[in-house]
Amino acid sequence: MTSPAHLAMFSIAAHGHVNPSLEVIRELVARGHRVTYAIPPAFAEKVAATGAEPRLWHSTLPGPDADPEAWGTTLLDNVEPFLDDAIQALPQLIEAYEGDEPDLVLHDITSYPARVLAHRWGVPAISLSPNLVAWEGYEEEVAEPMWAEPKRTERGRAYYARFRAWLEENGITEHPDSFVGRPARSLVLIPRVLQPHADRVDESVYTFVGACQGDRGAEGDWQRPAGAEKVVLVSLGSAFTKQPGFYRECVQAFGGLPGWHTVLQIGRHVDPAELGDLPGNVEVHSWVPQLAILRQADLFVTHAGAGGSQEGLATATPMIAVPQAVDQFGNADMLQGLGVARHLPREEATAAALRETALRLVDDPEVARRLKDVQAEMAREGGTRRAADLIEAELPAGADPA
Incomplete structure (x- = not known):
């Protein structure tokens, strides 16, 4: 036998990178696979709850x-910590898997050591992307203009030299840009409607499986108060709060x-x-079971992170998008383009603008119709079960598959 x-x-200790993969991992364990999950201790309990080790x-x-603010403010501030972390993590991960190498590597887009390990072990690797992926022309249209100035600096050149040297030490001749941004195989854990230029994405590499959501019962429940005619959830996610x-x-x-x-x-x-006196119809928490609330909510005021955006779409909840950083601005524009949300720049998100936008959105039958259409389209992408099938x-x- x-x-x-x-x-x-393999992933990093960040909610937006771990959470999207959890239901896929749970499904793989349920199918009889032995799954290990390399993760810092902060997420060990959450990972263990899936049945993975x-x-x-x-x-x-x-x-x-x-x-x-710990992440800095410039592009190099943002990327250097990932390379530093990867270099110091690789020896730890080699030791953790010595004598127990896997048949297949799954990894978040931020886990550079995972692709190095897959190369060393001679096994296939699949990227699980929790946000948008590169399309044909992405480098010319986005990456090259964004990197033009940093690449001219001594610091930028040193970053690339260090990255290339680390890859070459591990037998990889690929350029750092393609190593990070162009996986050989990727499952995209967002709905296709949130992907810019989806018609230019290489479908031989990238497969959109959409939202992979479970019942989330372990995160707690929430009940709509009696007499609440409209419920609005306000959340800026887990990082930019x-x-x-x-x-x-x-x-x-x-x-x-x-x-x-x-x-x-x-x-x-x-x-x-810091919020002052609160009226009785406002409840404040440091954390909430977001999906449980969205299933009952009439409006979602969100930072438009990839996770929150697709949860709003999956529950057919109208959204006011107030992006804070990184990919959230593009997501906000995508949501508005779908006709299911309004993008309010942070500096314009005054009480008056929020209230006026909310009242327009929640009773708009066209918004409700478009949300139902997107919800149905997402369901056809297959979610968790299709992701597991493709893996x-x-x-x-x-x-042995089981």
């Missing part, structure tokens, strides 16, 4: 509850609306006392 296939997943390693990246002024605008926008109930998630870097199809010949 052959032993079950061993699949190894956590393989712990120490990370030098800012933790999941770190102040966003240090925005007390914005939360005060939301309280002012929705707290005085008759029949409305507001759930406000403020993260760990804001004291509720099994990549298992090397001779690896």
Whole structure:
């Protein structure tokens, strides 16, 4: 009797990178695979709950509850920590898997060591992308203009030299840009409607499986209060939450609306006392079971991160997108283009603008119709089960699928 296939997943300690993969991992375990998940200790319990075995390693990246300012402000500030972390993580991961090499490597887009390990072990690797992927022309249209100035600096040249040297030490001659941005095989864990230039994405490499969501019962439940005619959830996700002024605008926008109930998630870097006196129809938490609330909500005020955006789409909830950083601006534009949200730049997200936008959105039958269309389209992408099917199809010949 052959032993079950061993699949190894690699990620970093960040909610937006771990959470999208969890249901896929749970499904693979349920199908009889042995799954290990290399992750820093902060997410060990969450990973273990899927049935996978956590393989712990120490990370030098800012933790999941770190102040966003810890990431710096420039492009090089943002990317250098990932290379530093990868270089110091690789020996830990080699040791963690010595004598127990997997049949297949799964990895988040931020896990550079995973692709190095797959090369060393001679096994296939599949990227699980929690956000948009490169399209044909992406380098010329986005990456090259973005990197033009940093590449001219001594610091930028040193970054690339160090990256290339690390890859070459491990037998990889690929350029760092393609190594990071052009995987050989990728499952995209967002719906195709959130992908810019989706018609130019190479479908032989990238497969959109859409939202991979479970029942999330372990995260807790939430019940709509009696008498609440409209429920609005306000959440800026898990990282860019240090925005007390914005939360005060939301309280002012929705707290005085008759029949409305507001759930406000403020993260760990804001004291509720900073919000002043709160009306009885506003509840404030550092964290909430977001999906449970969205299934009952009438409006979602979101930073338009990839996870929140697709949860809003999956639950057919109208959205006000107030992006804070990175890919959120593009997501906000995509949501608005779909006709299911309004993009309010942060500096324009006043109480008056939030209230006016909310009242237009929640009772608009065209918005509701478009949300239902997108919801149905997402369901056809297959989600968790299709992702697991596609992963099994990549298992090397001779690896027992169950």
